[in-house]
Amino acid sequence: MYFTFLPKQPHPVLSYLRVGRLLYYSLTIFIVESWFYWVKLKAACTADMLPYILFWAWSFMFSFIHIFLVLADGWSRYQNYKRAKDQFFIHGFRSRIADTYMGSKCQRMAAIEAAKELGIGDEIVAYYEAKNVKWYHYIPYFMIRDPWFGFKKKFWSRTFLEGSYKSRFNFSSYQLVLQA
Numbered sequence: 001m002y003f004t005f006l007p008k009q010p011h012p013v014l015s016y017l018r019v020g021r022l023l024y025y026s027l028t029i030f031i032v033e034s035w036f037y038w039v040k041l042k043a044a045c046t047a048d049m050l051p052y053i054l055f056w057a058w059s060f061m062f063s064f065i066h067i068f069l070v071l072a073d074g075w076s077r078y079q080n081y082k083r084a085k086d087q088f089f090i091h092g093f094r095s096r097i098a099d100t101y102m103g104s105k106c107q108r109m110a111a112i113e114a115a116k117e118l119g120i121g122d123e124i125v126a127y128y129e130a131k132n133v134k135w136y137h138y139i140p141y142f143m144i145r146d147p148w149f150g151f152k153k154k155f156w157s158r159t160f161l162e163g164s165y166k167s168r169f170n171f172s173s174y175q176l177v178l179q180a
Contacts, residue, residue, distance in 0.1 A: 009172040019081045019110045020074035027070045033063040076162030077110045083165050085114035093123040104140035
């Protein structure tokens with residue numbers, strides 16, 4: 001694939017936010033929920049009502065823990081984005097690369113954002129549509145295939161503990177690319 005010109009590259013913070021935008025919407029919800037549940041928990045503690053204390057404590061912990069899970073997931077998706085961008089830059093659009101990121105909505109968003117920044121976003125979107133991936137497929141496919149996914153190391157390492165990936169290219173410095 002030949003890249004004649006790369007589109008103007010966004011700041012990495014903007015890319016980070018675009019890649020995980022759905023995650024960061026849910027982060028906002030979890031923060032608000034945690035605050036709400038904390039207020040209710042304090043009121044239940046003041047009233048010394050054990051059933052309510054247990055209920056609001058469980059609700060608060062659920063939301064509060066999810067704040068950190070969402071942040072870790074966002075970090076992992078940004079690592080996917082950087083890797084996908086390098087792969088698309090080197091090889092151009094390849095279905096094999098796109099398939100790597102097809103498993104979940106967040107991974108697809110990372111790959112699509114990487115491809116868009118290289119000017120090949122339409123190709124990957126068309127590919128996912130051809131593979132019958134719908135915009136509303138939010139639940140990762142592996143969760144449907146394997147209900148015991150939460151007990152597997154691969155789930156935790158790929159979802160929340162993705163290793164840091166250092167991009168091989170400084171895309172903002174490229175104006176003309178001869179061949180990838």
